[in-house]
Amino acid sequence: MKLYPVKLLTITCEILAQKNIIEILTKHEITGYTTYEVNGNGARGLRSQGLTNEKNVKIEIILREEKLQDIVEEVSRTLFANFAIVLYVSDIGVLRTEKF
Amino acid sequence: MKLYPVKLLTITCEILAQKNIIEILTKHEITGYTTYEVNGNGARGLRSQGLTNEKNVKIEIILREEKLQDIVEEVSRTLFANFAIVLYVSDIGVLRTEKF
Amino acid sequence: MKLYPVKLLTITCEILAQKNIIEILTKHEITGYTTYEVNGNGARGLRSQGLTNEKNVKIEIILREEKLQDIVEEVSRTLFANFAIVLYVSDIGVLRTEKF
């Protein structure tokens, strides 16, 4: 079973920015992603108390290196200034590259 | 503190396949894993609405490279065809290899 | 968009140890982290049933390599003996190193 190298992009952001991120993904023709609610602490303070709208969400996207650049660029350009957000990339191996 | 290289296998799949995966792990004598419910979108459509049974779960297993191959092979052989499932492997470092 | 290499420290532990870990992070002047509740199985048995206090939590910290050693050392020294806990480190890339 050979594992093919692809990228995992992980975005942790306030829940109200999720929609914007999914829109960016859709625009770049990426339809596969996984999301879940998380709590967090960062430059914009504790995000784990209060109303649901003030929670965080983590969005994970497995994608090929080719698409990574554009998406990272667009997310950072349009959302970094106004939202609580953190983003990182890691190297992973998958079986079926045709899926991503 | 030296970090020893091991593998992290991450499986995102529909919640009803969780049992099958845990069974495969048990068969290969792996008892350590972490699970949590997630939402997702992929080839089998949006998996974040509707009944609980239609949600996804993420299963993470820290293991030695030796065991990785067999498990990945069995999961892909028995579950890929019939379940919504995605699987990837990453390199991590741990302190106590004897635990895994 | 250049990605700068930093470390991702992931700690999976029983929920009652979360406070201790956050204290260690604070002591080392780390204020950014993400947490979420997970279920798990390990040396200390199934941690996904029963009272909330018996659940697990996952804590993820993006940090620079310089701080990693001290924190890993302190967590393992003070918490490994008495708590259900697992810890691993991975390599990731971020855009804004100044945040971490």
Next chain:
Amino acid sequence: MDILQLIQSNLLTPIVLFFLFGIIAARIKSDLKIPQAISEFLPIYLLAAIGLHGGIQMRTTGFENMLVPMLVAIGLSLLFTLNHYQILRKLGKFNIFDSYALASTYGAVGAVTFSVGLSFLKNQGVTSEGYLAAVLAVLEPVAFILAIFLTNMAVSKQINAKKQSFTNDSKSDIDVGLNETKIKLSKILRESVTGKAIVILLGSIVIGYIIGKEGFGPIKIVFDDLFTGAIVIFMIEMGIIAGQRLDDLKKVGIFLISFSIIMPTFNGIIGVVVATLIGLSMGGSVMFGLLLASASFIAAPAVLRNAIPQANPSLYITSALGITFPYNIIVLLPIMFAVSSLLHDPEGSIDLFHYSLKDLI
């Protein structure tokens, strides 16, 4: 009241209206949803309430008269499952897996449909036999077990056929099927019987039976008075889920859509008639018919996804939840009520043919 009037007045109950509301909310893509913890808790609560109620009533009426209805229900459920299979496979041209999955989904019962039925009768001031809650519990696994057994037998038949071209020495299909099925079946059986729906239902029946009417007193407000309100809240979520599924109707196809309406009608009416023949009350016959008419949409996916993973879940979930459930609670329930009224009191107030009679006179 004729049937149409009954359907119309049923359409205007909070239960049905909030279900329709949920569908609309989903269609206009509202972000309305009942939090998962609440919508997971509500079926447990509803089944506990049904069970307690049933148990308390069984205490006064005794089990002895329960045996015949129970066996008849099991027999009909098995018969219907086989009948569904033939129709789906022969007429519908579905593959073996989808056919068996669908056949058992419609052979099994729907606990939520049952709750709505009880509430409907309560509203009409009609009672039903308490032991039907026990029939509900027993009926749930039956159709699945049959379908899983037959699926595995069919699979081994195919395998055997291939083998036989090489060798002549082979066990009968049934033997092989039995063998290969045994492990899977015992697992499925275990899972069915320990499944939360059956466990809470049977447990509550027993507890209801033990505590009786006086013991029920202090918890009556929670497990009786709040019942209809709780269903209403659950119906919002059911409506939302059904609404989200409506897009999948295209994938389901016109054959299955017709099946999802005709089959329950057929099964339900037969159920009402048979129940009347074996002596059930007017309300009891409606509930008996509803048991047979209802399709399983909460238990089915959980069981079938692992037992017949080759089957396409969107077929059986969409048709059971998106078509049959609304049809059952909106249209078929009043129809069966009318039929049962007619059968139990042929001279009675419900006059199925009053327009024709009117025309004649």
Next chain:
Amino acid sequence: MDILQLIQSNLLTPIVLFFLFGIIAARIKSDLKIPQAISEFLPIYLLAAIGLHGGIQMRTTGFENMLVPMLVAIGLSLLFTLNHYQILRKLGKFNIFDSYALASTYGAVGAVTFSVGLSFLKNQGVTSEGYLAAVLAVLEPVAFILAIFLTNMAVSKQINAKKQSFTNDSKSDIDVGLNETKIKLSKILRESVTGKAIVILLGSIVIGYIIGKEGFGPIKIVFDDLFTGAIVIFMIEMGIIAGQRLDDLKKVGIFLISFSIIMPTFNGIIGVVVATLIGLSMGGSVMFGLLLASASFIAAPAVLRNAIPQANPSLYITSALGITFPYNIIVLLPIMFAVSSLLHDPEGSIDLFHYSLKDLI
């Protein structure tokens, strides 16, 4: 009873006490919290109850008399939003984004405040017009839409100004604003109207209207009798959240704190007076005033965070939830009640000046 007495007696109701308790629990950093699923479910439940209640009442009173109050409320809400903006921008020196965000937060309405108001009136044995629930639903998006439109227009004005230094050929600001806003506005409008609060509220009004009093019978216990208890539980969580926000008051500044108290008082009293003039009942005028006085703290962040992301959310959330909400339910509600009593029955029992009169005699 004079106003002070009314405030004092209001202070000692479970709703207000549990809210204060929640604040204290948060201040002493207790780990007390209402699980998220419950605190997400409660507003849905409260709005369903309000809607059903309103719908049932509208059936008896009819809509025809609803039009005038509805239009007046919309007009006042728009007027107030513009007024807020002027005050915040000119006097408060806030930037455009914060000014519009705050202006619309206070121009919009608070459904939770409305629930508390209904409960307050119930306690006082006073009724109000059912159709106000519909006014609540319609009023919610209005202020946001105006603010978003004006923000986008302002932004394009600036862009245009820059462009004009290079070229003389340019469309009017309003055209550009309209254009750029259209896409955003239609999206926001869609999201507002399909937002869970409005959907459940409108849906329940319609259902209440259809089922009427008899249809409501079986679910009355859940959607009426449990109402006040449910608010009490929700108030614990609201108190906790408000308490956690108290630290942010420094960031908010003295100007905004004053604004958060003076503005609602002004808007609310005007609301009561206008409502009385257009013929609303004593209780209805209180609720009308409360609609205008209340600030939105559940819908506002969800809408504004995406529509005006440049605005600082901690300003509008903290002032609306941390200051205005407690002020409204503890102090302003009794004041408006007294004013409305006075206006509806000038000879009546509430004597705003009884001390002065006493002193004179």
Next chain:
Amino acid sequence: MDILQLIQSNLLTPIVLFFLFGIIAARIKSDLKIPQAISEFLPIYLLAAIGLHGGIQMRTTGFENMLVPMLVAIGLSLLFTLNHYQILRKLGKFNIFDSYALASTYGAVGAVTFSVGLSFLKNQGVTSEGYLAAVLAVLEPVAFILAIFLTNMAVSKQINAKKQSFTNDSKSDIDVGLNETKIKLSKILRESVTGKAIVILLGSIVIGYIIGKEGFGPIKIVFDDLFTGAIVIFMIEMGIIAGQRLDDLKKVGIFLISFSIIMPTFNGIIGVVVATLIGLSMGGSVMFGLLLASASFIAAPAVLRNAIPQANPSLYITSALGITFPYNIIVLLPIMFAVSSLLHDPEGSIDLFHYSLKDLI
């Protein structure tokens, strides 16, 4: 009714039956569970209801007679904790950490047990002193504080002993213990007092005291009428958790199992007798006994896991939840009820020795 009859009739209440049902559901490995949000919310609700009830009653009876029972309860709780330690360390041969952890778990109180006790009395038509809710709140941290103090002192004693072999200049153990404990203790104390159980309980007592009976009216249905039904639902989850723990009984060992039954009986009966002596009512004495008999299984793990992390949590959780809790609510509660009846009315209807008397005559 003699004790056996009382135990038997208690066994057949919904509360006990649903607890047993939960155990069975866990044993047969059913996937039944109450969603976490609900089972986290229920204790908050139960404590609020207990607190409100207690506060309202304290308003009529006043605090003045509360002081003596409160001090006696604290004294007994400390004494019992020390006693437990001796038994566990000397007879049970447990290590220091496990001994102190277990000693305080049994010295502390169980709020859930208290709820069940109140419901039991309600069923028997017996009332109890409202201020016992306040005793419950005060009693919770006491045993933990003592145990943590003593553990830290013991640890520093050991460290000191080692040091002394090198040097002769050393502070007394108590000084060192005090010092090292201070930081930890003040933290634990803070956490105990701001822990959700105590906060909601004390808050509700105060609110109940302020609003009194009339203020309670509109929320009575939620915080009184639903009480027993809510306990029943919670008991399902408690039963499931206890059932999952049953496997751990082997690890607990025969000594600790006996301890978990004998100790509560001893503490409870003493509690009933002392309460009777200091003048509590018949029902109040039962509740006082139950306070002392009960072991903490919700607060204990949360406090001890951080305060004495060296102790093995499965020992104290399993014995408190798996053995003592069921024993208390099923067997000991009726026994204490019988004892209290006897003590309060020696000529009364409960006749502990009716068989022997019968035999004699």
